Amino acid sequence: MDDIKEKTDFIRDIIKQDLQKEAGKKIHTRFPPEPNGYLHIGHAKSICLNFGLAEEFNGRCNLRFDDTNPTKEESEYVKSIKTDIKWLGFDWGNNEYYASDYFEKLYELAVLLIKKGKAFVCDLSAEEIRNYRGTLTKPGRESPYRNRTIEENLQLFKEMRDGKYPNEAKVLRAKIDMSSPNINMRDPVMYRILHKKHHRTGNKWCIYPTYDWAHGQSDSIEDITYSICTLEFEDHRPLYDWFIEQLGIPHPRQIEFARLNLTHTVMSKRMLLELVEKKYVNGWDDPRMPTISGMRRRGYSPEAIRNFCSQIGVSKADSTVDMAFLEHIIREDLNKKAPRVMGVLNPVKVIIDNYPQDKEEELEAINNPEDPCSGTRKIPFSKILYIEKEDFMENPPSKFFRLTLGREVRLRYAYFIKCVDVIKDKNGEISEIHCTYDPLTKGGDAPDGRKVKSTLHWVSAKHCIQTEARLYDKLFMKENPLKTEGSRDFKNNLNPQSLIIVNDCKLEPSLKTAKAGNIYQFERLGYFCVDCDSNDKKIIFNRTARLKDEWVKIKASIKK
Ligand code: ATP
Ligand code: MG
Numbered sequence: 211m212d213d214i215k216e217k218t219d220f221i222r223d224i225i226k227q228d229l230q231k232e233a234g235k236k237i238h239t240r241f242p243p244e245p246n247g248y249l250h251i252g253h254a255k256s257i258c259l260n261f262g263l264a265e266e267f268n269g270r271c272n273l274r275f276d277d278t279n280p281t282k283e284e285s286e287y288v289k290s291i292k293t294d295i296k297w298l299g300f301d302w303g304n305n306e307y308y309a310s311d312y313f314e315k316l317y318e319l320a321v322l323l324i325k326k327g328k329a330f331v332c333d334l335s336a337e338e339i340r341n342y343r344g345t346l347t348k349p350g351r352e353s354p355y356r357n358r359t360i361e362e363n364l365q366l367f368k369e370m371r372d373g374k375y376p377n378e379a380k381v382l383r384a385k386i387d388m389s390s391p392n393i394n395m396r397d398p399v400m401y402r403i404l405h406k407k408h409h410r411t412g413n414k415w416c417i418y419p420t421y422d423w424a425h426g427q428s429d430s431i432e433d434i435t436y437s438i439c440t441l442e443f444e445d446h447r448p449l450y451d452w453f454i455e456q457l458g459i460p461h462p463r464q465i466e467f468a469r470l471n472l473t474h475t476v477m478s479k480r481m482l483l484e485l486v487e488k489k490y491v492n493g494w495d496d497p498r499m500p501t502i503s504g505m506r507r508r509g510y511s512p513e514a515i516r517n518f519c520s521q522i523g524v525s526k527a528d529s530t531v532d533m534a535f536l537e538h539i540i541r542e543d544l545n546k547k548a549p550r551v552m553g554v555l556n557p558v559k560v561i562i563d564n565y566p567q568d569k570e571e572e573l574e575a576i577n578n579p580e581d582p583c584s585g586t587r588k589i590p591f592s593k594i595l596y597i598e599k600e601d602f603m604e605n606p607p608s609k610f611f612r613l614t615l616g617r618e619v620r621l622r623y624a625y626f627i628k629c630v631d632v633i634k635d636k637n638g639e640i641s642e643i644h645c646t647y648d649p650l651t652k653g654g655d656a657p658d659g660r661k662v663k664s665t666l667h668w669v670s671a672k673h674c675i676q677t678e679a680r681l682y683d684k685l686f687m688k689e690n691p692l693k694t695e696g697s698r699d700f701k702n703n704l705n706p707q708s709l710i711i712v713n714d715c716k717l718e719p720s721l722k723t724a725k726a727g728n729i730y731q732f733e734r735l736g737y738f739c740v741d742c743d744s745n746d747k748k749i750i751f752n753r754t755a756r757l758k759d760e761w762v763k764i765k766a767s768i769k770k
Contacts, residue, residue: 218268219524221259221465225267228463237269238435241295241302241427242309245287245409246502247296247479248494251515251536252470259467259707260520261300272432273302277310278406278424286473288409290494294502298512309419310410311430316419316427320382320400323739324363328456330356330398331366332383342388343396349389349624350396356385370403372417375665382417386452394449396713398422403478403492407535427451429462437462440469441528456667460645470522471530476691477498480687481700490704491685497752498685498708508682509739509754511728514543533684536762544729544737544754549584551668552622553732553751555716557596557680559671562627564646565593572670573653575623589718591624594671597717598734601666611663613643620665622733625653667733669716678750679715679738684709715751724749731757 221294229235239260243253273295293319295302323329332355334342335693344350370380382401390396400423400642405416426449429437442467454461469475470483477500485491494501497508503516518539552575571591577584587609593746602613615621618628631644654665684705685691691703729739737754744750 217262217523219519220526221263221436221524222266223702224463224465225263225436227446229756235281236435237263238272238433239263239269239438240272240274240307240434242274242276242428242481244282245284245291246279247283247287247483248290248499248503250477250479250482250500250502251472251505251518252477252500252672254502254515255470255519255522255524256300256438256440257295257298257300258516259524261295261302263436270305270436271300271302272305272307272434274307274428274432275308276425276428276496277308277408277410277433278419278421280404280406280418283409285409286673290503294340294506296657297506299468299517305669307432308410309424310408312424312428312431313415313419314409314534315431319459320419320423321364321367323384323453323456324382325360325369327360327403328385329382330358330385331361331363332372332381332397333379334381336378338401343393344388346391346393350393352388353383353397356397367401370401370417371415373405375403377405379403384449384453385761386449390447392448393451394422394446398449399683404508421452422446422449426453426462426464427457429457430454430457430459433460434462435462437463437464439466441466441526442469448592454640454733463737466526467524468526468528471528471531472500473534473538473689474533474691476685476686476700483580485492488701490701493753497680498682500685507742508752509544509737510540511543511547514540517543522741530766533759534759534761534764537755538759541737541755541757541759546580548729548731548737550733551718552589552669553677553679553715553721553735553738554596554598554667554674555681555712555715555735556599557669557714557716557733558599558602558640558643558670560595560597560627560643560668561626561644562593562595562647563630563644567593570670572577580661585688587720589720590670590673592670592672594667595621596674597621597643597668599640601664602632602640604640612666613645613664618648618653618660618662620651620662621668622653622665624652624668625649625654626656627653627661631748667735669718671716673719673721674716677715677717677721678748679712679753680741680750681710681712681753683710721749729754 241257241260246566332353342351381399383397387396401417404418442549447464495503495507572588573591575589606614615629618626625647627647629645631653632640633642635641646702685708686703687705688703691700724740726742727741736756739754740750741750741752
């Protein structure tokens with residue numbers, strides 16, 4: 211979709227080889243989220259891969275909700291998942307499926323396995339099953355219920371379905387090999403009893419299939435040709451193959467790839483849910499979250515996320531991508547698109563002593579130097595302005611080139627000003643900086659050719675609008691938040707400074723009409739987008755990214 215260059219990776223190589231062998235073969239992939247949380251950037255990698263392959267090879271990609279566990283799933287998640295995939299720019303057309311739609315079919319297939327003597331009803335408790343399973347070095351022991359007759363198993367399984375037994379009283383297990391070196395093959399559980407309402411099937415079922423039983427068969431039922439999943443399922447592949455071979459149903463090819471890990475965040479839905487439920491963040495779409503909805507609210511574009519997924523590529527080797535790389539991609543995207551404006555986050559008053567009291571001027575400013583078509587706008591100038599507190603120092607070190615007593619600097623798009631005096635309040639804080647301006651430097655250059663060493667951003671006090679800015683930083687302080695000392699929990703690694711709210715941000719008046727989702731570069735400060743919490747009375751800006759790109763530095767240090 212975005213790429214001029216053809217993508218290559220080991221999965222695309224496999225598919226190309228298959229297509230050479232079998233001309234005209236239709237490729238069919240799927241994205242199978244479990245609706246137990248919001249999608250994150252790791253899911254975006256899988257979405258770009260599965261939907262991307264279908265687009266490139268003229269095939270089809272299903273959206274399948276893997277909704278086999280009624281205890282954790284909610285319709286809210288289904289809705290958010292659909293919104294996020296569409297926003298990323300992908301379309302599943304009519305191919306929206308639910309594993310729960312196959313409950314009847316899966317039940318029939320389970321009955322078929324029982325009839326073949328390949329599955330049995332087991333009365334061991336969950337703990338006993340664990341104890342019987344053995345370890346990597348020790349073979350497991352067979353369940354005492356393993357040799358029930360086919361008739362007895364059929365009868366008991368039907369009774370399980372009919373609700374005759376309480377939760378956990380019995381399970382259905384595959385009958386494979388308790389001494390297999392692969393623990394997944396040691397008579398895995400296929401069905402559990404769970405008297406619980408399901409978000410789609412209601413109270414129709416009180417037995418639910420396990421992921422291992424449902425997943426491969428769902429792929430087969432949908433005629434998936436490439437079942438692409440993350441590496442942790444490599445050890446489950448022999449089991450999926452076994453089921454399909456016993457049942458004699460269509461056989462998708464499973465290919466595993468490395469999941470995306472990112473520094474300074476977590477990607478497990480269980481942990482993300484904990485952050486939401488215990489209010490460490492303000493919901494799934496908090497702009498600090500690695501979720502797609504969080505990134506959208508933060509001001510990331512779908513093109514940038516797709517570009518990120520394309521640049522990190524697909525491989526078999528586990529790795530962790532630096533968050534700075536994602537931010538680098540975001541910045542490149544915003545640099546092209548975001549109009550420039552001036553805003554002051556931490557204001558201090560500047561009074562131009564020799565500027566007439568009531569005079570106002572409109573100065574011309576460039577909207578985006580990266581985009582000549584974006585034109586110019588007018589910004590008002592007057593006697594009293596705001597500049598950034600950090601841009602003035604009374605006793606500056608030698609490398610400080612910004613404003614100080616006696617020094618001349620440029621105000622962007624306006625004039626040269628020179629500081630002549632400062633006034634302090636009773637706490638000793640600077641309350642007013644007095645300057646003079648040179649009318650001949652209008653537009654930003656001196657006719658006599660004299661130079662200044664810095665250019666400051668500013669807004670006119672009389673004209674500016676006051677807003678709230680939310681400054682975001684990394685959610686976790688540690689690169690790997692899961693690395694914790696002793697019994698401490700990953701939440702101990704949360705960054706207490708990950709959100710700083712600034713209430714007194716002053717912005718140029720052109721931003722009065724900014725709408726939720728609009729994104730700007732505040733000159734010298736960073737990229738900011740209008741948050742959906744904004745209303746007619748108050749505009750709130752989220753800092754999407756700082757201007758400084760840390761990735762360039764990190765990349766250089768990696769190369770050394
Ligand atoms: P969790 O273990 O946190 O619940 P999950 O992997 O089980 O996450 P699913 O909803 O089952 O979440 O994932 C749907 C699809 O997205 C799966 O095919 C899975 O392989 C893929 N996926 C999930 N996380 C990542 C990741 N970090 N990188 C790449 N793909 C991922
Ligand atoms: Mg999963």
